[in-house]
Amino acid sequence: xxxxxxxxxxxxxxxxxxxxxxxxxxxxxxxxxxxxxxxxxxxxxxxxxxxxxxxxxxxxxxxxxxxxxxxxxxxxxxxxxxxxxxxxxxxxxxxxxxxxxxxxxxxxxxxxxxxxxxxxxxxxxxxxxxxxxxxxxxxxxxxxxxxxxxxxxxxxxxxx
Numbered sequence: 001x002x003x004x005x006x007x008x009x010x011x012x013x014x015x016x017x018x019x020x021x022x023x024x025x026x027x028x029x030x031x032x033x034x035x036x037x038x039x040x041x042x043x044x045x046x047x048x049x050x051x052x053x054x055x056x057x058x059x060x061x062x063x064x065x066x067x068x069x070x071x072x073x074x075x076x077x078x079x080x081x082x083x084x085x086x087x088x089x090x091x092x093x094x095x096x097x098x099x100x101x102x103x104x105x106x107x108x109x110x111x112x113x114x115x116x117x118x119x120x121x122x123x124x125x126x127x128x129x130x131x132x133x134x135x136x137x138x139x140x141x142x143x144x145x146x147x148x149x150x151x152x153x154x155x156x157x158x159x160x
Contacts, residue, residue: 001139003156004048006127006147010040013047020046022072022092022127022147033060037069048092050074050127050147053081058088065089072125072147079110085122086115092125092145103134108141132156 004022007013013021023040025033033056037049048070051057061071065088072092073085082093093115095107103126112124126138127147132155138146148156 001135001143002123002145003153004046004125004145004147005150005153006050006129007149012150020048022048022050022125024050024074024127024147030056030059030063033057034063037064037067048072050094051090053077053085053096058084061085061088061090065091072127074127076111079107079114082111083114083118083120086118086120091122093122094125094127094147097128103137103141103143105137105141108138108143112142112144132159 004020005013006022008024008026010023025036033051049064050072051060053073053076061073064071070091072094073090074094075096076082076085076093077096085093095104095111098104108124115122123144125145126143129135129146129148129152135146
């Protein structure tokens with residue numbers, strides 16, 4: 001499973017090396033999202049822009065994919081919404097979490113199956129992993145990538 005260091009502040013992503021990083025972009029309007037990507041284009045090659053699963057977010061995914069930026073569509077409430085993210089050019093698709101805050105394993109499994117069925121190259125990402133139990137649940141459900149904090153990344157490195 002590929003681990004991406006996840007943060008909303010670009011300063012928190014320093015020193016990620018080759019591990020990759022997921023920058024959760026807080027701007028909810030297209031200009032803000034695209035403007036932020038251009039501003040951060042000098043970041044490491046492993047930077048993935050995490051965008052909301054909204055109409056504005058999908059427009060931003062299209063614009064950023066055209067500029068060869070890597071993107072993740074975050075908080076997809078249904079498999080259909082995630083497929084819309086894949087069609088827009090999202091390289092990673094993150095299902096919304098269950099109401100309990102736990103990994104929505106059923107949604108992860110359905111999404112992984114749909115991506116294989118329709119031959120999309122996008123990866124299933126579970127974001128906001130808070131502990132190793134969440135990471136294990138995501139892996140067992142079929143996620144190929146996970147957005148983790150520095151603490152969880154360090155814990156995962158210790159058990160490898």
